[in-house]
Amino acid sequence: MTLQVMKFGGTSVGSIEKIQRVGSRIQKKKAAGYDVIVVVSAMGKTTDHLVDLAAGITVRPSKREMDMLLATGEQQTMALLAMYLINEGIEAVSMMGWQAGMVTEASHGNARIADIKRESIQKQLNLGKVVIVAGFQGVTEDFEITTLGRGGSDTSAVALAAAFKAELCEIYTDVEGVYTTDPRYVSKARKLAELSYDEMLEMANLGAGVLHPRSVENAKKYKVPLVVRSSFNDEPGTIIKEETSMETGLAVSGLAFEKEVTKITLLGLPNKIETLSNVFKVLAGAGVNVDIIIQNALDKETTSISFTIASTHLADALDVLKTNQPILSYSDLNIESNLAKVSIIGSGMVSNPGVAADMFEVMSNIDVKIKMVSTSEIKVSTVIPTSDLNKALEALHEAFHLDSPLVEPELSSKA
Numbered sequence: 001m002t003l004q005v006m007k008f009g010g011t012s013v014g015s016i017e018k019i020q021r022v023g024s025r026i027q028k029k030k031a032a033g034y035d036v037i038v039v040v041s042a043m044g045k046t047t048d049h050l051v052d053l054a055a056g057i058t059v060r061p062s063k064r065e066m067d068m069l070l071a072t073g074e075q076q077t078m079a080l081l082a083m084y085l086i087n088e089g090i091e092a093v094s095m096m097g098w099q100a101g102m103v104t105e106a107s108h109g110n111a112r113i114a115d116i117k118r119e120s121i122q123k124q125l126n127l128g129k130v131v132i133v134a135g136f137q138g139v140t141e142d143f144e145i146t147t148l149g150r151g152g153s154d155t156s157a158v159a160l161a162a163a164f165k166a167e168l169c170e171i172y173t174d175v176e177g178v179y180t181t182d183p184r185y186v187s188k189a190r191k192l193a194e195l196s197y198d199e200m201l202e203m204a205n206l207g208a209g210v211l212h213p214r215s216v217e218n219a220k221k222y223k224v225p226l227v228v229r230s231s232f233n234d235e236p237g238t239i240i241k242e243e244t245s246m247e248t249g250l251a252v253s254g255l256a257f258e259k260e261v262t263k264i265t266l267l268g269l270p271n272k273i274e275t276l277s278n279v280f281k282v283l284a285g286a287g288v289n290v291d292i293i294i295q296n297a298l299d300k301e302t303t304s305i306s307f308t309i310a311s312t313h314l315a316d317a318l319d320v321l322k323t324n325q326p327i328l329s330y331s332d333l334n335i336e337s338n339l340a341k342v343s344i345i346g347s348g349m350v351s352n353p354g355v356a357a358d359m360f361e362v363m364s365n366i367d368v369k370i371k372m373v374s375t376s377e378i379k380v381s382t383v384i385p386t387s388d389l390n391k392a393l394e395a396l397h398e399a400f401h402l403d404s405p406l407v408e409p410e411l412s413s414k415a
């Protein structure tokens, strides 16, 4: 029988009534003749509440015990949903990550899935049951419970879809799909009919919160077709797959942004081969993720390095840079906060030269000062003042024709 994976996020299962609605949707899928694996998140803001509870005990909870705590959130949802289905006469069984064979590497809080042992789920599928798996969690080879990082249920779902060769992995959420950009910022943001894995990967990594980036990575690797759609209606959502046919007339498919980044500049560094690696090793050692990097050799002896980090990492970055000042031997350290990163993304850029130039022109026309730039084949990112974020998004959305696609989906060639 054909198998599909259905994943329901926290808002989709945020109350008993919503769990019942999700149940009816599963019932329909089953009635249509599919084998179904369901992956659920914790109800509503449950995970946040659990994090708050832990914070009431200590600011540095044991990572192992944190995973023990957080894994309970998903357990509630799966049991309630299974009860509902059973009550409706649908055979269903819920499983914790460890029962479902979700084996992860041995690290707490952000573990990667290492393997899926399929036997236990397969056994239940063979009995005709809907299998409901707790998202966001797994177990190490040593039977320690782990979690996959916030938002990780998407990754559980895609990994299961890959392991069971599902025809489709549906991600049900509280929005209707993937938008050209965040509709809360740009009123004309439009739902995209489809996107390629690469485009979605850039969007997810660059701040579009709709999918856990690692889920897209896995979907691309194992060629799992994904659909992001609303759990509140029957609209078709956004399809994410390898090749896309629609909207090929557009160089840019979407805009992503991060509201709060900080630029750090180290001045008067020795202009030596090892300087770059020294600075970034120190930061990496402290778990600080560095984004855009610019090096500027001032003369033979000195160089300066600027880089951006998420503003939430500023305290950690300053700590480690100041401690290591004698080793790194920079003369000054400048900080510029209240910056935002705005990126344009689109596979169409590969065949459209001048997209970056167009972006810079748009920014200059509306008087927005670009502080830093970075590019890849299918994206251009710029760092600008956060106070200019809204107008930059509006202007870029319009300039790159994201308000209304040039090529109507009906007119495009079929995939």
Ligand code: ASP
Binding pocket: 009, 010, 041, 042, 047, 048, 073, 135, 136, 149, 150, 151, 152, 153, 154
């Ligand atoms: N419940 C977890 C979280 O809130 C995992 C997820 O929802 O994907 O991060």
Ligand code: MG
Binding pocket: 009, 151, 154, 210, 211, 212
């Ligand atoms: Mg999510």
